[in-house]
Amino acid sequence: MHEIKALIRDIPDFPKNGIIFKDITPVLQDPKAFKKVIDLFRERYVNQNIQKIAAIESRGFIFGAPLAYALNIGFVVLRKPGKLPYRTFREEYELEYGTDAIEIHQDAFEHGERVVLIDDLLATGGTALAAANLLQKAGAELVELAFLIELSFLNGRAKLTDHNVFSFVSF
Numbered sequence: 001m002h003e004i005k006a007l008i009r010d011i012p013d014f015p016k017n018g019i020i021f022k023d024i025t026p027v028l029q030d031p032k033a034f035k036k037v038i039d040l041f042r043e044r045y046v047n048q049n050i051q052k053i054a055a056i057e058s059r060g061f062i063f064g065a066p067l068a069y070a071l072n073i074g075f076v077v078l079r080k081p082g083k084l085p086y087r088t089f090r091e092e093y094e095l096e097y098g099t100d101a102i103e104i105h106q107d108a109f110e111h112g113e114r115v116v117l118i119d120d121l122l123a124t125g126g127t128a129l130a131a132a133n134l135l136q137k138a139g140a141e142l143v144e145l146a147f148l149i150e151l152s153f154l155n156g157r158a159k160l161t162d163h164n165v166f167s168f169v170s171f
Helices: 002-007 025-029 031-045 059-071 127-136 156-160
Strands: 009-012 020-023 054-056 074-078 088-095 098-105 114-122 139-149 165-170
Touching: 002 025, 002 031, 002 165, 009 059, 009 165, 020 156, 025 031, 031 059, 054 059, 054 127, 059 074, 059 114, 074 088, 074 098, 098 127, 114 127, 127 156, 156 165
Parallel strands: 054 074, 054 114, 114 139, 139 165
Antiparallel strands: 009 020, 088 098
């Protein structure tokens, strides 16, 4: 994973002053690196009887959809409010500057389906915890939350102690 980590670049003061954004676009632009990430996720889950991959809007979709394809299983999206056309469950979560929410279709899972939740980055854990709550509300068995990047200094794992958490790269 060293070569993947080396491709992730820091963008200072984005999206606001004081933030150092971890930019994954160099990983995505490199076909060998992108393939390696998907292949490594696939290797991790191929023998775990996973029935669906769920991903958080929007960068989670980048990894979730090709992983679901590689595993030959279904793909479920978690989106911002008002973006899904059918009946939804909604989960609000705290941000440092207010609240936000995500939604999932109520019929996304059969009860007890084994699911991995994927996103690009684990930071403070608020979005991931809201997503985990939604999956459980929708009837899924959440096997693991998986991330390409974990910003360990933000201690997001601490909010997710009731769940298995995996990340390839830590900063």
